[in-house]
Amino acid sequence: MQRLKIYQQLIIDNFNEIFSGYNPEIKKLYDPITYSLEGGKKIRPVSVLLSTDIFEGNLKEALIPAFAVEMFHNFTLLHDDVMDNSFVRRNRPTVHAKWSVNQAILSGDAMMILVYQKLIELPSHKIKPVIEMINKTALQVCEGQQLDMDFETTLNVSLEKYMQMIKLKTAVLLAASLSLGAIISDASENDIKNIYDFGINIGLAFQIQDDYFDSFGELKTFGKKIGNDIITNKKTFLLINALSMAEKTDKEKLKQLYTAETKDEQAKIEEVKNIFFKLQIPEITKEKIKILYESAQKNIENLKGISSSKKEQLYEFAEYIIKREK
Amino acid sequence: MQRLKIYQQLIIDNFNEIFSGYNPEIKKLYDPITYSLEGGKKIRPVSVLLSTDIFEGNLKEALIPAFAVEMFHNFTLLHDDVMDNSFVRRNRPTVHAKWSVNQAILSGDAMMILVYQKLIELPSHKIKPVIEMINKTALQVCEGQQLDMDFETTLNVSLEKYMQMIKLKTAVLLAASLSLGAIISDASENDIKNIYDFGINIGLAFQIQDDYFDSFGELKTFGKKIGNDIITNKKTFLLINALSMAEKTDKEKLKQLYTAETKDEQAKIEEVKNIFFKLQIPEITKEKIKILYESAQKNIENLKGISSSKKEQLYEFAEYIIKREK
Numbered sequence: 001m002q003r004l005k006i007y008q009q010l011i012i013d014n015f016n017e018i019f020s021g022y023n024p025e026i027k028k029l030y031d032p033i034t035y036s037l038e039g040g041k042k043i044r045p046v047s048v049l050l051s052t053d054i055f056e057g058n059l060k061e062a063l064i065p066a067f068a069v070e071m072f073h074n075f076t077l078l079h080d081d082v083m084d085n086s087f088v089r090r091n092r093p094t095v096h097a098k099w100s101v102n103q104a105i106l107s108g109d110a111m112m113i114l115v116y117q118k119l120i121e122l123p124s125h126k127i128k129p130v131i132e133m134i135n136k137t138a139l140q141v142c143e144g145q146q147l148d149m150d151f152e153t154t155l156n157v158s159l160e161k162y163m164q165m166i167k168l169k170t171a172v173l174l175a176a177s178l179s180l181g182a183i184i185s186d187a188s189e190n191d192i193k194n195i196y197d198f199g200i201n202i203g204l205a206f207q208i209q210d211d212y213f214d215s216f217g218e219l220k221t222f223g224k225k226i227g228n229d230i231i232t233n234k235k236t237f238l239l240i241n242a243l244s245m246a247e248k249t250d251k252e253k254l255k256q257l258y259t260a261e262t263k264d265e266q267a268k269i270e271e272v273k274n275i276f277f278k279l280q281i282p283e284i285t286k287e288k289i290k291i292l293y294e295s296a297q298k299n300i301e302n303l304k305g306i307s308s309s310k311k312e313q314l315y316e317f318a319e320y321i322i323k324r325e326k
Numbered sequence: 327m328q329r330l331k332i333y334q335q336l337i338i339d340n341f342n343e344i345f346s347g348y349n350p351e352i353k354k355l356y357d358p359i360t361y362s363l364e365g366g367k368k369i370r371p372v373s374v375l376l377s378t379d380i381f382e383g384n385l386k387e388a389l390i391p392a393f394a395v396e397m398f399h400n401f402t403l404l405h406d407d408v409m410d411n412s413f414v415r416r417n418r419p420t421v422h423a424k425w426s427v428n429q430a431i432l433s434g435d436a437m438m439i440l441v442y443q444k445l446i447e448l449p450s451h452k453i454k455p456v457i458e459m460i461n462k463t464a465l466q467v468c469e470g471q472q473l474d475m476d477f478e479t480t481l482n483v484s485l486e487k488y489m490q491m492i493k494l495k496t497a498v499l500l501a502a503s504l505s506l507g508a509i510i511s512d513a514s515e516n517d518i519k520n521i522y523d524f525g526i527n528i529g530l531a532f533q534i535q536d537d538y539f540d541s542f543g544e545l546k547t548f549g550k551k552i553g554n555d556i557i558t559n560k561k562t563f564l565l566i567n568a569l570s571m572a573e574k575t576d577k578e579k580l581k582q583l584y585t586a587e588t589k590d591e592q593a594k595i596e597e598v599k600n601i602f603f604k605l606q607i608p609e610i611t612k613e614k615i616k617i618l619y620e621s622a623q624k625n626i627e628n629l630k631g632i633s634s635s636k637k638e639q640l641y642e643f644a645e646y647i648i649k650r651e652k
Contacts, residue, residue, distance in 0.1 A: 054516060081430040092637040102409040102475060105431060110468040111407060112438045117461045126454055128446050135443045142436040149428060153486050201571040 001320055003221055003313070007049040008042050011070065014063045018118075028194040032095045032107040033114070036074045043321070044177040045070040051181025051195055054310045058184070064122050065130055068115045072134070078104055083149065101267065117142060122184070137176040139201055144168025149288060151235045155243065156253055162240050163204070169200035171203025174321075178315035191305050205292035205322050211236035212285045215273055227269035230254040233258050237283050237288070239272075250275050293322055327646055329639070334368050337396065340389045344444075358421045358433040359440070362400045366414040368645070370503040371396040371422045376474055376643060377507025377521055380636045384510070390448050391506040394441045398460070399499060402439035404430055406584035407473065409494040439441070442447055448510070454511055463502040470494025481569065485541055488566045497529025501648075517631050524625035524640065531618035531648050537562035538611045541599055559584050563614070564607050565598075576601050619648055 031303050045066035052062035080086075081094040082104050087324065088094065096104035113137075119131055147165040151157050179196040187195070212252055214229040215238055229236050243254055254275060300314045341363055372390035406412075407420040410509050414420065422430035441464075445457055473491040477483050481542035505522040512519070540555040541564055555562050569580055580601060588594050602608065631647045 026469045026472055028476065029469055042563070083431060105409060106407055106468060106471055106475070109434075109438065110465060112435065113461055113464045113468065114518055116442055116457060117465070120457050120461070124450070124454060127457075128450060130459075131442060131453075133444050135439055138439045139436060139443070142439065143352045143355055144430060145432055146352055149432070150354065 001316055003053075004046050004050070004317075004320065007046045010049065010059075010063065011042050011045045011066055013069065015070075015096045018067065028103070029110055030106055030253075032078075032099055032103055034110055034112075035098070036078050036095055036107075037070065039092075040074075042070060044073050047174060047177035047199070048181045048316075050313065052185055052197075052314060053181075054306055055182050055185035055187045055191065057181060057186070059166065061122065061126075061184055062181055064118055065134075065177075065184065067118045068130075068134060069173065069177045069180065071111055072141075075108050076145070078108040078111065080145060082108075083145070084086055097311065098191070115273070121166060126184055130180060133176050133180060133183065137172050140168045141174045143173075144170070146271045149203060152233075155235075155258055157235050157240055159237075159240050159244060162235060162237065162257045166204060166207040170207045172199045172208070174203040175199030188305055191303050194299045194302045198296050198318075201292045201296035201299060202318050202321050205289045205296070205307070208237045208285060208289055208292070209322060211238055212282070215269075215276060216282055227265070227273075230269050231262065231265050237285060238276055242276055242279050242281050245279050246275065289322065293318065327642055328641075329379075330372050330376070330646065333372045336375065336385075336389065337392055340393065341396075342612065344393065354429070355433055355436055355468045358404070358425055358429055358444060359437055361424070362404050362421055362433075362437075363396065365418075366400075368396060370399050370499060373500060373503035373525070373643075374507045376563065376639065378505045378511055378634055379507075380521075380639060381511035381513045381517065383507060383512070387448065387452075387510055388507055390444055390462075390465070391503075392512065394456075394460060395499065395503045395506065397437050397444065398441045398464060398467075401434050401441070402471070403486045404434040406471060407436075410472070413542050438441050452510055456506060459502050459506060459509065462500050466498045470496070470498075478559075479562075481584055483561050483566055485563075485566050488561060488563065491528060492533040492563075493526060496533045497526045500529040500532070501525030503574045504558045514631055517629050520628045524622050524644075527618045528621035528644050528647050531615045531622070534563045534611060534618070535648060537564055537617055538608070539636060541595075541602060542608055553591070553599075556595050556598045557588065557591050563611060564602055567610055568602055568605050568607050569606050574599065576604070615648065 040201055048066040048069060049103075051061060052059055077089065078095050081089060082096045082101055083317070086094055087097040092098075095107065099107075115134065117237050119134065120127055144165055144167070147161065148169055151162075151165065176199070177195045178199040179192050182192045182195045211229065213226075214224070214236065215227065215228060230241075233309070239254070239258070243251060246254060254272070257268055257272055296318050297315070300311050300318075303311065303314075328502070374392040374395060375385060375388050379551040380386055383392075403415065404421050407415060408422045408427055412420055418424075420430070421433065425433075441460065442457070445460065446453055448456055470491055470493070474486065474495055477491065501522045502525070504523075504525040505518050508518045508521045537555065539552075539563065540550070541553065543552060555565075563582070565584070569577060572580060583594055583598055622644050623641070624639050625646075629640075630638065
């Protein structure tokens with residue numbers, strides 16, 4: 001989508017401008033912040049601009065919440081990478097790997113403050129509704145990370161709990177980004193709610209598709225190592241469905257594979273994938289993505305205040321998010 | 327001060343009320359937060375209430391920024407304890423010691439969000455100036471922690487840099503707390519500035535006195551282990567002055583004591599204290615505290631909008647902060 005590229009560039013230019021103004025004396029605090037903001041697809045700030053465009057709001061004003069959601073998102077990545085002990089992100093060392101754990105904690109904290117520092121540049125009457133949405137979402141993301149951490153030590157995760165976790169950890173921020181564009185453009189309550197729900201549905205579909213590609217994607221299009229979730233015993237949509245559907249032998253086999261120490265990683269990946277195939281997990285997963293995509297389409301149709309050409313942009317955006325292999 | 331006790335109780339009651347309303351489902355995220363808020367002298371929220379009282383503002387409204395500064399302060403303690411690898415705070419295990427490092431990072435992050443969640447309860451026109459003050463201060467506290475971390479690996483710290491560090495890490499939050507009471511009470515620019523500077527001066531004096539008591543206090547009144555800063559090689563007002571004033575032999579001795587591995591802790595404390603005595607560091611330190619206290623008194627006298635009985639309360643407060651041995 002050409003338009004999304006334009007938004008990305010707008011965001012990058014705006015970031016560079018903002019960071020040229022920071023106190024160079026405490027460079028050590030700010031260097032990891034600019035580093036962490038480099039790269040990535042900028043889906044969340046792009047969502048703010050797209051939504052603002054659709055609801056015919058002020059794009060210049062929209063750069064304020066766009067900055068805030070991207071800053072917040074990268075703050076969560078920075079701290080999550082510490083918590084998950086991850087050393088690579090976007091093909092580069094993570095902040096705690098490049099600097100230190102302490103630096104990652106502290107620079108992350110400063111990022112959180114910069115989120116709000118930016119938001120108070122909004123016109124006064126928009127500050128409260130925007131910060132309300134950001135706060136609600138930010139707490140939900142923390143709750144999602146809490147659930148994700150809790151899942152690490154158990155195989156007993158219901159599908160419902162899993163869906164709640166990915167909703168909190170992934171979908172709500174995309175939904176909030178889209179709804180922020182609507183909020184600052186003074187869209188109707190109905191439209192704010194539907195664009196939010198649209199974001200939840202494509203956010204969930206995005207995450208489940210990510211789970212799917214980890215097992216059944218192609219390295220060159222997925223861009224991440226295939227089978228990594230299996231090696232790291234991650235609770236995914238695929239595994240949780242498999243555990244709930246498998247008969248005794250396969251269930252025991254899965255439990256054993258996901259608790260015992262892994263000697264041969266490739267063998268583990270193959271064994272797990274064989275069970276997934278046998279239980280038709282690929283089909284079940286694709287069906288779930290389809291259902292979520294259809295719900296997202298209904299959300300688009302329910303929008304009252306926008307033209308059909310604007311709706312077309314949202315369809316394209318949903319395609320861009322969900323059909324991607326990367 | 328009887329009045330401060332009343333404020334403390336108001337704050338504690340208000341906290342209990344707020345936390346009874348949180349989502350119990352994600353208890354694990356919120357338990358460390360309520361735990362970390364227990365105890366402590368609540369100097370910062372008390373400062374907000376005291377200042378609001380002095381400038382004849384609305385005490386009920388003042389509970390909002392009071393909550394925010396105490397939440398922010400405890401958030402910094404929680405993350406600082408991780409960074410400093412400290413296992414005891416207020417005579418109890420720190421959050422990362424009781425739960426885990428990951429839990430301390432995540433619950434700390436949630437606390438930061440709760441700061442702003444609370445602040446948007448203020449009347450709309452007060453949200454922006456209050457968040458501006460909180461943001462500026464919060465970033466300064468991060469910058470102070472950055473300097474403090476940087477000091478860990480060097481003995482080459484100038485007195486100027488040290489004063490900047492304690493200003494950022496300790497004094498600005500007390501100053502901000504006092505000024506927030508003035509801001510929400512619509513005090514004049516002059517009075518907001520003077521109550522802020524009063525906070526900086528007593529905050530600096532408080533920290534330098536803390537450094538002093540670590541070497542020359544009495545366990546029963548100080549409440550912390552005597553000599554701990556010396557054992558942990560902390561850069562204090564005392565050490566930095568001693569390093570800048572000592573002649574060759576004492577300077578080499580100090581450098582050696584602060585870099586070599588410590589075999590006998592008590593012997594190290596005695597040796598360092600002997601050099602401090604020889605260089606008249608106790609007198610220099612007490613003189614610095616006196617100068618700061620006199621500046622704080624001038625700040626009180628410069629306040630235009632309050633009666634002399636209100637000024638009396640500020641004198642008492644300064645005494646309470648600085649003359650304390652705990």
